[in-house]
Amino acid sequence: MRELKGKHTVELLAPVGNWECLRAAVANGADSVFFGVEKFNARVRAKNFTMQELPEVMKYLHKYNVKGYVTFNILVFEDEMEDARSLVEACMDAGVDALIVQDMGLVQLIREISPDFPIHGSTQMTVTSPEAVAFLDPYDLEVVVLGRENNLKQIQTIADKTDTPLEVFVHGALCVSYSGQCLTSEVFGGRSANRGECAQACRLPYDLMVDGERKEMGNIAYVLSPKDLAAIELVPELIEAGVSTFKIEGRLKSPEYVANVVSKYRKAIDEYLAGREYTPSKEEIRELQQSFSRGFTYGFLRGTNNKELLDGTFPKSRGVYLGTVKQVMKDAVVCELEAPLKRGDGIVFDAGRPETKEEGGRVYDLRKRGQKVEGEVQQGIVEIVPGRHDVNLTKVHVGDKIWKTSDQELASRLRKTFEAEQAYKLFPVTIQAYGKAGKPLVSVWRDEATGNMVTIESEELLQEAQKRPLTAEYLFEQWGRLGGTVFELANVQTDFAGDVIVPVKELNRMRRDAAEQLLALRQAPRQYTKHAPKAGVRKQHAKTDEPNLIALCRTLEQIEAAGKTDVDYIYADFEFTTDYPKAVKLAHELGKRIALATPRIHMPGENGILNGIVRANPDAILVRSLGAVQYYTAQQLDIPLIGDFSLNIANHKAVDLFLQRGLDRVTPSYDLNIQQMMDMLGMADTENMELVIHQHLPMFHTEHCVYCTFLSEGTDFTNCGRPCEEHRISLQDRIGMSHPVRVDVGCRNTVYNAIDQSGAEYLPHFLNHGVRHYRVEFLEESGAKVQEVLKLYREALEGKRTGTSVWRALKATNQLGVTRGQLTKENHLEKKFVK
Template structure:
């Protein structure tokens, strides 16, 4: 990969999608293999298909990346190693990886097998890119929340090529930082089983009261990203790879989106002005759209990120119902419509069954209209058995949900096997009378060359000697292949001749060998390695350390009045951290300050401010913050890695400890069995476990306070409603989940009910764990003291874990994941 190149990267979930991507101009594709990827609900490729997939892609000079973008548990490392080796053997061009423990494994296995850092790594700053550079990460996929200016800043500070999502569904939460699906539905996003909890309806509770929102119910459901108009700006900002989301989408979707972005990129690279037409945008909407947005690429605009009235694909907006007739509806069209198109009537209740079907006829003032109607007042006659017009009302919005003509046109692009563009071939030929004709054929796209000699010797030409034009005529007949002959150089010692049959044989052999060279798998270095082995640990007889994470000064004061060994401060506004340090010191308690969960370009001032407060330790929550603090010289402060670093196996533990962290906190994606598996392999004196908390579920750049309690669009003009009100989101069963804001105006939605791992404390102590954390959210001082007292008794063996969680009415659960991957 070279900086300055541009790659168009397409999603493929099956062979049809793969052919659609290749035929419409993708430079590379990404796909999952069996269970280890972020789309386990999709129909993924099987491991034994890998050689055939890569052979097909490389024939057309298209790169193939396998998504390995989930967390890997300890007992899965052997299976993970097998898949990595299968990818290497098949010549896969790169693995897209989330888990830094897996990065550690791959680098032990091979120093040269390419790794791409997944967006699930939550890489959003130059420092985060620098953190993973020692592992020779070939490409980094930035978070969807990075805007153009931030992307440019990151690009200027690294030589690592950057990949950016440009089209498709948006996650409302930072990728890699969403724990909602598993908390509520037993399906973890970090394990490829996102249940799309962001697409559900919620009531907005403000200071405990339900706010009337009209038909706005989908408070966390973003529109879809469409950045085709920003292609020039993205290239100029330094983006290498343009990534399209959609491995659950159809081949028609892949063909449509890839072809549109291919044109946009090619036009810019050719120096021509380009902007998509209205028809281009409509066709993109037709394939899949919840409404289009630039996401965060042009900066944060909370008013434009979501619609709020529906959570699913709608297609193209046609207009609204002006009148309901006996067998038709009257509409003033804002987009073209024809017979056979699919439509749906949107009454503002997307959770209910909606009326819709095929257009049977179009009329103007009662007279039938043939062909497509572009705009204007039209009578739409739906199929008699499709739509119950008695349920359609004036004002209902009408959407065009399908276009059979467009689908047929897209299908033709990948009907069979074909190259998007033919590959140029150059030939050099030499020879003389009495010797063989020697030809060197060069595939200019790959640089591969083959030398083909004639089987017979050249003879003196009496009538028609070989010329460049004659060779061009014979060797240029490459129809049906992936090549085209673009130039010939020939040097002959006199007038020579060779039979046409032999010239044709040489051409066929050259083409076959050039194709064979493309299809031959790449060779990577492969080492023999041993996976981590269990570490013998004695039962921990030392005094276990109890830590209280507090989110207010009242909580800190209360915790300081107990026998906890350490205080962590996790405040919305880090400007209050000096007060937290002063209060802890006044009680003689050591204190750590928590960094924000996200680190963006230009936010090092927040981290510097934390150092100025002179805490005893820092609770580090992002790769960028780890890099920043470990670069500081002689700061004399302990660094503790938090759950958001997504440590799920002992190889990840080793990696972070090697990079300067004193202790690490495993990911909340581990259940009790997966946690015990990790503890058997890891140095447990370096592990800190959270045994009580309100699980932080959504963590998002989208600010609920700004969107629904302010006329503003971002922190510059919102009026700071978060300082005046407390907001929560009430789900369908009546649970209200608190929404808190951090110094970067990012929102965290916390689960309404706290969870407790108290029942497992004995197991952890037996494994040698010494450090346990209890986290508070909105508890008052008296509650803080009560909770800490209960957990101290449990750690001392004076109270059972069951008694603790029952006393607190907490969920008896550790972390979130139940660990079921679809087999």
């Protein structure tokens, strides 16, 4: 057996979207499962469970000593806080083992309710550095889920600097954007990924526009659609790096998928922990691909390799690659197989146009040189005869790829692992028995997996044995008959004073009682401390007459233009932070105060970037990550810190938390529409809030570099030649809109919405609620355009023009955050908010 360092344990965590998936996970060796309950989770399309089902779910899991974690990994809006409290308390009452949480306001609420109810920090928190983990220390999180973009060296660095167990995704779909930092679904459909409504815009085709011209890409159109993560071969390295929990993605997947993936990672973990070398076989990899695969990748675990992250020719699961069409016959196609194939398998012919209807169906027969072949063909030239009504062979061409999309035999084998429940797993029990004649037989039963113990006494007194006295062997035989339970007898120890005996029926009753009581102890809900949370108090806000106008600029030209207006503050958000000293110097020469923006992501080894921002001597810092908040507040800098939208502040408890942690001002999440924004402003300290009222919404924020992938022969920033310094890329969508792609100092890409949006129409409501700070963000605007925009917003703030006239003059989209909400549709709501 291998020794693990410190408190390090290894847990296999499986996704379950319904009861079948739950049984599949338990039957195939999951240590824990995660699932959603009704609407408050990041997979609202999954069937999910109900609050009423929670006790039954947890009893089932605990019967098999499996932990159950409820996903609460979304942002919680102000009007949902009471429902959120109800769900938290229902989870506590049902004995849920932990909540997986994104929203820091929800973390605060949970800790007000209970100091000991376990919280897991979701990957939606965008935790990617030791400092970000340290930020969460005051809230006693049991586990923190790292971003999928952390590589093995970074994971090791984080693990070495914290005692908090770390969880890492090891298998399943990859988000191209950092979790918690994707706003694309909002832009394209008013659906928030931070609310579990991801529309998978990354899986859509885009044309690559380079310096305004369309780049010919052949059949590569899915430039943001990653392959699927498969880290089974990296299990030893992940354990050595300090990973405590291996997380499998897939709450929308089938129970067969769950059974397949869980069983294989269970084997990989167990083999390593037992000290045996293990490499998954080709057959095992193919079976993983068969359940679901867009092609496999290590993701970022081995470091960034932009050339291997995606294929680009298809966005959906393909299964197992069989080969290409060599010849099209009258009733069959000829293929040189690269993987096994048999009758009944599903196939599809891939002509490089996945957006169209593709030819595919079941394999009816296999032939070699016209002769029918029985059984499975492993490799070589074969004639594939598809079902007569499945495939139109006139639409299949030489060179088309062939994929095996389904395997009924594999699916049947996987279903058998969980369909008939016959105690999926047995747990050892040990017994100590003692007594003497004239006294009851006393037995102490210990459930070795949980440590639970029960004492069962005989109702009849022990008698002196005349013939066959009780022995350990005899009791093992009688008490070992635990069929139909989850227990198996491992050992019996006896300590009798003389030879004694008790009727067999009494031994049987004792065995039944012991098994029932041990099971009841397993299934009893864990008890947590519970308090009444602090009730929010609606604030009374006075209208502000001194609003501040802030210009966020992304070029020196924009700073110079903004500096010549009456703007109150300038923010610099440059691609290359080495230009920040120039920005500060220019702003100060123009008599303006300036804040410098940190990157949205903070990785191990990137504190030099944060130090460089301080050395540039700004008047404030716009802070965009938990790691940066922790790093700066720990230094107790005498510089104002302004929290940006990327901290995902969606309710007043999150506002209060970040202000208490050292921020001078906070910016609400872009996930809030006007209705939700007004609800939050009614409960929050608006003096210390800043609203973005004009911007190009940042959609994707990703470690995947489009510049490196398609304009370079290199694989990452070390060898790409930095094409981002010479060219400008945008992604053109299906309706012809070109969305600019920009890089930051960490070579991360942000895809911005092509159309700017304006919240000018809502300024009177914000002013009436005491909000003083308003930000206008620029992207590619000229200096003249910057001055025009700022003039319009200043006039709107001063009441000299309507907000409607502003967005119409700018031809901007009239909305705040994700949707326009109801404020513009119902006059009575406008009246309500103005009160």
